[in-house]
Amino acid sequence: MTSPSTTAAPGAVDPASPTWTIAEVAEEFGVTHRTVRHYEDLGLISPERRGTTRVYHRRDRTRLGLILRGKRLGFPLEEIRTIIDLYDAPRGRRSQLEYVLAQIDERREDLEQRRRDLEAALSELTEFERRCRSDLERMA
Amino acid sequence: MTSPSTTAAPGAVDPASPTWTIAEVAEEFGVTHRTVRHYEDLGLISPERRGTTRVYHRRDRTRLGLILRGKRLGFPLEEIRTIIDLYDAPRGRRSQLEYVLAQIDERREDLEQRRRDLEAALSELTEFERRCRSDLERMA
DNA sequence: CACGTTCTTGACGTTGACGTCAACGTAAAG
DNA sequence: CTTTACGTTGACGTCAACGTCAAGAACGTG
Incomplete structure (x- = not known):
């Protein structure tokens, strides 16, 4: 249910690292796809684009986890952005x-x-x- | 600067317990009077009225302290209300x-x-x- | 290849937490 | 007795954090 997409398609860039769709990460973290997109609008995550479609890597999932923990702690998203950007x-x-x-x-x-x-x-x-x-x- | 009002006027109800004006409590807690009134609108505090003017007692200051701590912890005001109401x-x-x-x-x-x-x-x-x-x- | 599912980009609506006037009452000070 | 400082009630504005359509594009499946 939260297993990564089977990205064995011809266009696969790096078959070693798993990827996820927006629906999968949203499901996994218990948020809506709208929320995920909102975080992207604010620059908190920046998934790869394969054509027009978003492709999420482990890095994005890590950041999403940090974002949601920050929210549980009551930080505003802007502040969360500066915090997780710090790590990178x-x-x-x-x-x-x-x-x-x-x-x-x-x-x-x-x-x-x-x-x-x-x-x-x-x-x-x-x-x-x-x-x-x-x-x-x-x-x- | 944050000392209670000198309520030794003829209309004093209980000279033993000090009272504060809205400006005083706002100043003391580092918020605006608008914020204090907003909390009253939501039922988080209910200061005494002397005529039309708000009179704050120790109880109100205690609650205001709890409200602001709740905010620092990231709780929404509605939830804060149910929490501090619990104590009373x-x-x-x-x-x-x-x-x-x-x-x-x-x-x-x-x-x-x-x-x-x-x-x-x-x-x-x-x-x-x-x-x-x-x-x-x-x-x- | 039609079809349903999942994706995309807008764009407007909503809720919470106040900010910001406007317009007015009142009480001590000069 | 007017000024000045502080108080009051609306009422509308704003910003963050999404929700909620609408209207298409892309993709696997029968």
Whole structure:
């Protein structure tokens, strides 16, 4: 159901690496094809074109996974784009590498703020549950 | 600057508990008064009215804090409302308490999924930084 | 080769979360 | 007593993130 397309056709470019159609990746990640196309419009993924048809490689699936995780974490798509582009950014020159390292630091700050918020929310929830359970006990 | 209004006027209802104006709470939480009013429109906060003017109590500030944390965690406002309402929900009857406990469990599931996503993102980022630093070393 | 399935590109609609006026009330200050 | 600062209610605008048609093109199958 989520197995790659049988791309053994004459026009196959690299038979070693599997490819997927838009319907397959959408199905697999639980989104609509419209969503996948929207991410492409925003430049978050750029599948190969065989003629006019989109052909998705492992790289695209990886990026789609990162996008959806970013969404679950509440990041806007524009920000997600800069984040995953970071992973593919050129790091040839020292200046580029240092820029990337600086970006990484910003990202970490943000993620750790979120973690603090998350921990706080979870511990408040746990404390609230404790109170509820003690209430329940007193009622029995 | 964020100190409560001096509500020692003749019309003071309870001089023991401090109150704030909309400008004060907005300032304090770093949002606009429009945002605060929007949250009221959606029923996330319901400040007292003295005449036509809104008067904010500690309870409202607490809720506003929860709202903004929920936003930082990427929850939609409607969902945030059900969450913070949960904390104020009546728990008099056993059935109500059990409902609340069930809701708590759903919440926890959600938050823990987010935590997993967050941990994954952070460890990938750390691994990526390690690779970058090793690249940098080889260039020196 | 007709046919249904899957793909494509627009283009407009919708929902959430506010921003941004306009037009007006009110209360302390000069 | 007018000014000025802050408050109020609409109502419309905007931006992100898609949903939802419409109208074709391409492709395997009977």
